[in-house]
Amino acid sequence: MTEVRLFATCLAEQFFPSVVDAAALVLERMKIKVRPLKSAFCCGQAPFNEGLREPALELARRFLNSCEPGTPVVIPSGSCTSMVKIFYSDLLAEEPALAARAAAIRPWLFEFSQFIVNVMRVKYVGARFDRTVAYHPACHLTRELGVVDEPRVLLGQVEGLRLVDFRNPEECCGFGGLFSVKLPHISAAMVEDKIVRLKECGAQAVVANDCGCLMQIGGAIHRQGLAIETFHLAEVLAAR
Amino acid sequence: MAAAKPDPAPDFFATSRAGVADAELRRKLENSTGRHLDHVAQMRAEFPPYDAERDAARAIKEDAIGRLDQLLIELKHQLEANGCTVFIAADAAEARDYILKVARQAGARRVVKGKSMATEEIALNPALEAAGLEVVETDLGEYIVQLRRERPSHIITPAIHLSKEDIGQLFADKLGIPYSAEPATLTAAARDRLRGIFLAADMGITGVNFAVAETGTLVLVENEGNGRLSSTLPETFIAVMGIEKVIPRLADVPHFLEILARTGTGQKLTTYTNFISGPRRKGEADGPGAMHVVMLDNGRSTMLADPVLREALYCLRCGACLNVCPVYRRIGGHAYNSVYPGPIGSIVSPNLFGSAAAQLPFASTLCGACRDICPVKIDIPRILLHLRWKEGQATPPIKWPADARRARAGVARFARMARHPRTMRLLTRAAAIFARPFAHDGYLKRMPGAFRNWTRWGRDFPAPRFRRRKHVP
Numbered sequence: 001m002t003e004v005r006l007f008a009t010c011l012a013e014q015f016f017p018s019v020v021d022a023a024a025l026v027l028e029r030m031k032i033k034v035r036p037l038k039s040a041f042c043c044g045q046a047p048f049n050e051g052l053r054e055p056a057l058e059l060a061r062r063f064l065n066s067c068e069p070g071t072p073v074v075i076p077s078g079s080c081t082s083m084v085k086i087f088y089s090d091l092l093a094e095e096p097a098l099a100a101r102a103a104a105i106r107p108w109l110f111e112f113s114q115f116i117v118n119v120m121r122v123k124y125v126g127a128r129f130d131r132t133v134a135y136h137p138a139c140h141l142t143r144e145l146g147v148v149d150e151p152r153v154l155l156g157q158v159e160g161l162r163l164v165d166f167r168n169p170e171e172c173c174g175f176g177g178l179f180s181v182k183l184p185h186i187s188a189a190m191v192e193d194k195i196v197r198l199k200e201c202g203a204q205a206v207v208a209n210d211c212g213c214l215m216q217i218g219g220a221i222h223r224q225g226l227a228i229e230t231f232h233l234a235e236v237l238a239a240r
Numbered sequence: 241m242a243a244a245k246p247d248p249a250p251d252f253f254a255t256s257r258a259g260v261a262d263a264e265l266r267r268k269l270e271n272s273t274g275r276h277l278d279h280v281a282q283m284r285a286e287f288p289p290y291d292a293e294r295d296a297a298r299a300i301k302e303d304a305i306g307r308l309d310q311l312l313i314e315l316k317h318q319l320e321a322n323g324c325t326v327f328i329a330a331d332a333a334e335a336r337d338y339i340l341k342v343a344r345q346a347g348a349r350r351v352v353k354g355k356s357m358a359t360e361e362i363a364l365n366p367a368l369e370a371a372g373l374e375v376v377e378t379d380l381g382e383y384i385v386q387l388r389r390e391r392p393s394h395i396i397t398p399a400i401h402l403s404k405e406d407i408g409q410l411f412a413d414k415l416g417i418p419y420s421a422e423p424a425t426l427t428a429a430a431r432d433r434l435r436g437i438f439l440a441a442d443m444g445i446t447g448v449n450f451a452v453a454e455t456g457t458l459v460l461v462e463n464e465g466n467g468r469l470s471s472t473l474p475e476t477f478i479a480v481m482g483i484e485k486v487i488p489r490l491a492d493v494p495h496f497l498e499i500l501a502r503t504g505t506g507q508k509l510t511t512y513t514n515f516i517s518g519p520r521r522k523g524e525a526d527g528p529g530a531m532h533v534v535m536l537d538n539g540r541s542t543m544l545a546d547p548v549l550r551e552a553l554y555c556l557r558c559g560a561c562l563n564v565c566p567v568y569r570r571i572g573g574h575a576y577n578s579v580y581p582g583p584i585g586s587i588v589s590p591n592l593f594g595s596a597a598a599q600l601p602f603a604s605t606l607c608g609a610c611r612d613i614c615p616v617k618i619d620i621p622r623i624l625l626h627l628r629w630k631e632g633q634a635t636p637p638i639k640w641p642a643d644a645r646r647a648r649a650g651v652a653r654f655a656r657m658a659r660h661p662r663t664m665r666l667l668t669r670a671a672a673i674f675a676r677p678f679a680h681d682g683y684l685k686r687m688p689g690a691f692r693n694w695t696r697w698g699r700d701f702p703a704p705r706f707r708r709r710k711h712v713p
Contacts, residue, residue, distance in 0.1 A: 180693075181643070
């Protein structure tokens with residue numbers, strides 16, 4: 001039986017625990033043993049993106065010491081996965097020992113949809129979700145990790161789900177971590193325009209693979225009082 | 241740091257706020273950048289070798305920037321052999337002084353300019369005007385912003401922030417023609433005005449797209465023929481180039497031409513591709529009597545010395561990263577308070593303009609759309625991250641508005657606490673209990689402290705949750 005560690009990520013632990021449960025459920029239904037990665041809380045992306053490399057380094061150290069080469073770590077977030085898989089090499093440039101550990105662990109780190117489709121070679125997870133859905137491709141997931149088709153493949157196999165297109169789906173939702181509160185007017189303008197396009201397409205729900213996007217899009221939808229729901233891909237795949 | 245030129249413009253937080261508040265500006269930006277992106281997508285689809293050409297062009301730039309000193313010596317030698325006078329300017333002031341000296345010696349009174357970001361960078365026009373010269377921008381977009389006495393708001397589409405109605409009104413006011421919003425009428429009016437100016441000009445100044453070291457050939461691409469007229473009609477011609485424009489061989493040029501217009505303007509090629517090989521020779525009837533080439537450093541060698549920032553010198557100034565940038569599309573070019581706006585501006589401006597531009601690397605969500613569209617694949621997000629780190633350590637420290645400073649301090653505090661997962665989980669639980677009475681179906685309408693700006697700006701905040709399930713540690 002395959003065993004994986006599930007890294008909840010700080011955003012999901014604090015604001016979207018149901019996403020973590022859903023991700024675990026989907027994996028368990030595939031006969032995978034899921035153990036939480038308890039000894040790390042955050043990958044360090046927020047301070048790293050702000051240029052605060054020393055605090056980020058300590059979080060990277062903790063994360064890397066929590067992982068073991070040989071055991072896959074599944075992360076339900078494109079941007080946290082890109083941090084640990086890609087940006088750690090810049091962060092750890094001056095820390096050869098830790099950089100070596102990161103390099104050994106890198107092949108064992110997977111974003112949730114990437115793991116299901118590319119490692120487990122599964123497309124149909126037995127989910128049913130009766131809604132018209134727009135899929136928002138998160139920036140780091142798409143452009144850093146190159147995970148473009150995997151979520152769409154999985155959504156395409158969900159019974160009852162109708163996937164609709166909307167204009168300019170790849171444009172960023174405006175979250176950007178600290179950007180969302182440091183330059184809130186630009187961040188809000190970006191999500192405002194994204195929601196205009198989502199409304200046009202008639203979706204009942206928006207699905208993304210990243211809790212940051214869900215916070216941003218969901219928060220703006222809720223403020224506007226719209227009847228569009230937001231879900232993480234894992235929640236859709238766990239639905240029966 | 242390069243010689244700091246403190247920019248008197250207001251700070252980015254204030255100007256970008258004005259940008260997003262201007263619904264009309266956002267509509268114009270969305271329309272014209274959107275149209276541009278459609279054209280680029282179509283061009284790329286119709287030209288299968290596009291990606292191979294991108295790789296070829298990037299490889300040439302890597303090679304050229306890797307031996308920049310050697311190529312510049314070769315270029316200088318070839319230009320001089322072709323009859324040009326070459327001046328290497330360490331900074332903007334040296335470049336301006338040299339150009340003024342040439343103008344004085346030539347007895348020039350009227351200057352026509354082809355579009356050039358390098359001359360914007362060194363603030364050449366005000367210096368020439370202060371010396372009593374008449375300066376006219378001859379690229380239509382540049383002509384328009386010059387009439388309005390403002391800066392270009394885009395690297396290749398200087399008047400992108402204006403509608404045809406805006407321009408019609410401007411021409412009615414400044415050129416005294418009857419109001420029209422018909423592009424053909426407006427273009428004809430500008431052309432009519434500019435023809436006489438070209439014929440009367442005694443000095444021409446343009447930028448340079450590529451400078452070929454092997455032959456001393458300057459390549460200038462443009463769409464209106466104004467670059468050709470500026471570089472051939474007046475008796476004195478000055479080309480101003482950033483030192484990063486040098487490429488080794490004439491055979492390298494086609495690789496760039498294949499991708500530059502396709503990405504920059506969504507054209508196969510620009511209408512005019514000028515190969516300029518020196519002043520008029522004995523027995524020739526056309527061309528300038530004297531040609532000068534100003535090679536501008538102005539902080540570029542500082543960028544060269546930084547192994548991460550160096551990649552910014554590969555930039556072809558195609559402007560595509562501005563069109564695709566979700567931040568630029570919401571705030572427009574003027575909000576950046578820099579000659580170079582948008583993603584590329586955010587990586588080159590801090591080095592060119594010092595602390596006044598230090599906030600710009602933070603004006604991004606790091607979405608990576610710029611790197612995807614960049615014809616030479618400059619890893620702009622990585623450079624932004626590098627600069628955030630570097631600028632964060634700079635003295636004097638970056639001046640942040642109070643809310644931004646609070647947010648920065650907040651994330652530093654979070655990072656220290658997040659080293660202790662058990663404590664964080666206890667705190668999450670406490671926060672969930674505390675927030676419960678304030679939550680409306682799972683969301684908070686108002687947040688305190690560093691998150692204040694979230695709920696002030698159009699978004700509810702998800703209430704913290706804690707559920708004792710086995711998968712939530």
